[in-house]
Amino acid sequence: MHKNLWHPFTIIKDAPTPLKVQSGKGVWLTLEDGKEVIDSISSWWVNLHGHAHSHISDAIYEQSQKLEHVIFSGFTHDPAEQLAEKLVEKLPGRLNRVFYSDNGSTAVEVGMKMAYQYWRNNGEERKTFICFEGAYHGDTFGAMSAGERSVFTDVFKDLLFDVEVLPYPETWEGDTEVAEKEDAVIEQLEMLLDEHPDKYAGILMEPLVQGAGGMRMCSENFLQKLHWVNRQFGVLLILDEVMTGFGRTGDYFACRRAQVEPDIICLSKGITGGFMPLAATVCSDQIFESFNSSDPMKTFWHGHSYTGNPIGCAAGLASMDLLEEEEFKKMEALHIKEMEGLKSHPQLEKFRIKGTIAAMDIKNEEETGYLNSVAGHIKKRCVNYDVLLRPLGNVLYLMPPYCITEEELSTVYKTIPKLLEEGASD
Ligand SMILES: Cc1ncc(COP(=O)(O)O)c(C=O)c1O
DSSP, X not given: OOTTOOOXXXXXXXXXXXXXXXXXXXXXXXXXXXXXXXXXXXHHHTOXXXXXXXXXHHHHHHHHHHOSOOOSSSOOOHHHHHHHHHHHHHSOTTEEEEEEESSHHHHHHHHHHHHHHHHHHTTOOOOEEEEETXXXXXXXXXXXXXXXXXXXXXXXXXXXXXXXXXXXXXXXXXXXXXXXXXXXXXXXXXXXXXXXXXXXXXXXXXXSEESTTTSXXXXXXXXXXXXXXXXXXXXXXXXXXXXXXXXXXXXXXXXXXXXXXXXXXXXXXXXXXXXXXXXXXXXXXXXXXXXXXXXXXXXXXXXXTTTTOXXXXXXXXXXXXXXXHHHHHHHHHHHHHXXXXXXXXXXXXXXXXXXXXXXXXXXXSSOSSTXXXXXXXXXXXXXXXXEEOOOBTTEEEEOOOTTOOHHXXXXXXXXXXXXXXXXXOO
């Protein structure tokens, strides 16, 4: 590790030397020694159209020549307005107001703060959020409070606020108990809301796929049932689509795939195609109207220096130009085809696919979860096969940029048995 750097999510002592990346083009990353590897995880799930796509880099260059940044309180600009219009066009009908920030965690913080204050502005005290086991919403305090308590958050547990936690009815191919699991969660939700109808500010969830929690997938049907219950009790639905947004689940947004309309949606990662840090929290008119007042106590006192950064918005617009339905829709069929070849592997189970995301669990003697050592072995060895993989503990997943070819995807899949055959020996 460089003497002046501190890398995220890295156990410092004994950390392997980070790989130095020189450049990227399409799905390929070129390392310092000239070796090329396929980025099958889209660089932490941000890259949509491949690295160094000229349409986005040109837009960034042009915008930076015109206006690199301006304060967004009391000022506005074309890229922010145009991107807001584009986002709203693709989002479910009620979501009309875009609030910009810089990253996924802040997109979620903003969503939670909006929901909380919405009730206050309407004269109600609703202090509790309903969240899900296995959730990950980011590393700021609100986002940590709403996420699974784990090794990530343990040190800070005294500083986190309480939330109500529901099980996440994760499912996979061949799961025969999915309906039972879903019904049990819905029943539990109904009981909570029945008992204390005025207690809950909102339900916060990662729709269809929980990312960092292990690419755990739930059904569209579950989301619809949840939405229905939610509506009956008038609780806000906040969807964290930081990872699932912009085509990842095979539709523009997971809420579109599941045909549900949240009150608030949190977006980041793919919003700029992976080029610039940007986030957006988009809410319904109903939420916005509760803040539409001259009373300072009803004002949303939140913002960041780089809110609505014009270069970020220009990158977002250019990425939206490239976001073609056929491109992200076709990948599900490719995953299905390629995954077939792994189904009989004795070390793999719980195969699951949602749009461009494919995942499976690796069986070994250790406890499942983020600290399972198989992740380290795969991360270290995959580069020898010209592939970049980064399992989440014992969960192996693929989430490539949309421009990956059938052949390149096949190369990644063919690498998996080879890596497993090598076992955990050093
Ligand atoms: C669903 C979800 N929400 C929020 C976040 C936090 O985003 P960021 O790392 O940009 O703060 C992530 C990051 O992985 C995520 O997957």
